[in-house]
Amino acid sequence: MSEPETKKQKLDNTTSEQQQQEQEQEQTTMTTKQLQICTHSGSFHADESLAVFMLRQLSKFSNSKLVRSRNAEDWEKSDIVVDVSGKYDGVKFFDHHQREFTGTFNDHYKTKLSSAGLVFKHFGKDLISEKLQLDKVNHSKEIEFLYDRIYKDFIEAVDANDNGVNKYENQDELIPKFKDRNFQLSSIVANLNPSWDTDPTDSDYDAHFEKASEIMGFAFINFLNYMGKSFLPAKQYVERAFANRFEVDASGSVIVLERFVPWKEHLYAIEKENNAEGSILYVLFADSSNNWRIAAVPVSVSSFDSRKKLPEAWRGLRDDALSEKSGVEGCVFIHAAGFIGGAKTKEGVVALAKKSI
Template identity: 65%
Template structure:
């Protein structure tokens, strides 16, 4: 065997290592997340990272994010160039950042890597849209300077941001103005920021894919049995507690019965039962039908005496939730509340 052969193999291996490039200097949430998302994919898992504003470094890289003033969906994923108006799809109005661009092209594959749902295209499609709504769109908006509200009096937000307070956290990981401002310092801090926002992203995807999505089946089963529970069809009993509000609204709409569910019953962690009113809309504090005013703020025997139902535990003073010791008791509370 030639003495040169190991060196040739080493050179070949080095040449196969892919290179990701983003800009140097101060960093933001969008490119920190974009780099992290790429590295979730097998193709880019072992890629090197170059942070540079030098066009020669862009040319020598395999993918370039948030720099280069070019977007082609293949190698260049920048959004700063004049005339850039790309959105996630025709439904969304928020202009994409580098995170949104990477997610738009690789999102389904990224989700498949996180929750191992590569073969179920219907699940991937549902989560692809949901993850964008829940976290990516807000990062796109933040980086592009888009306000959550269209104007000062508009009560309808343009996008959701409950999953992120991350842009400011990432920004605060930049080196301070009065400490080491070398490229090495920025590069070191960028890797920390990428891990912070990347892990938050992974947790959102896992929550949606492994918790939120399976909950849909629980809510659907309760909805399909609603007339068995009560002739009005306005009371649902969950076989087990699961996040139900988002799913309920969508299921109601698909059955042309939006607004008709008034109470949802489920067991709590202590094996007591809860009766929950249904908000008018997601995030609203106003309910479709609050629990009776004369029950509100009462507990135990006082509540049982006032309602005529044995085994009551409480009704919240605001009338949006209550509890009892058995399923039969909360169902009776729901029936009386109708």
């Protein structure tokens, strides 16, 4: 190798080292810099209370400063701005109040997004991955499921409430049996705003906003943990029970769970995956008192009707009277509506299931 080439190589190596040092320094600066979240001052709602909470749960914003302001200078100084500014770019500005904004979560949804929906749309997968410790590569399917499900079952209602979307098409024709407005999270948050007769200051609103964000966040994290740590892992138990169904009864219409888990939605999905929709009539599992239960499978998740109710002659009976009528020892009860029953042993509920088919 010639001398000029050697000098050039040394120069290239020096430049490369300098660039690497600059990149490391830049990364360190980004890591240590306190990022700033901005939302509007004054009265607050459920959507930005939740949006700010979700951002703070991300490692990127875990040490962030919150500024509540309607001042454009504060928006520009901030790293992310939610529910104010009249801008949405999916990077820094996340407002939905501008006339031309019509964004939804995706093509499957019609509800216009609020600041909560916007933040979840852009940061939801990161939030799920970090809070549930799910690697994005190895758990992409689970993250995608939770991403859609959490929006549908939690965030969309926040979006609809903030954008004035009625739950029912013909709202005026529905006559409620009771009032639940103040039982809703959105109303709880709204009622946290300082009372007008106290002449509240910006600092009063700011302090109350923190409580609102805490309440919305508690409900959100509780649901996220349920879906990620309870609901999703339960599917494996239902899958095993479904695979072993012919060991319980030759009809294949009864499954026994190793332990109680949320089973209804998983069962419908597993039946569909196996081209066996509607095949399972009864699900058996141990209850919290170490007795056993027999549940008639509902026709749908929200239905009170069953694919096949427990025999009418048993309904409403208990203990010895039920054991005598059914011919099964150790019975505990059969509900008067015929959708659930119990016995003291696994063998007892298996016998009840076989007699009910």
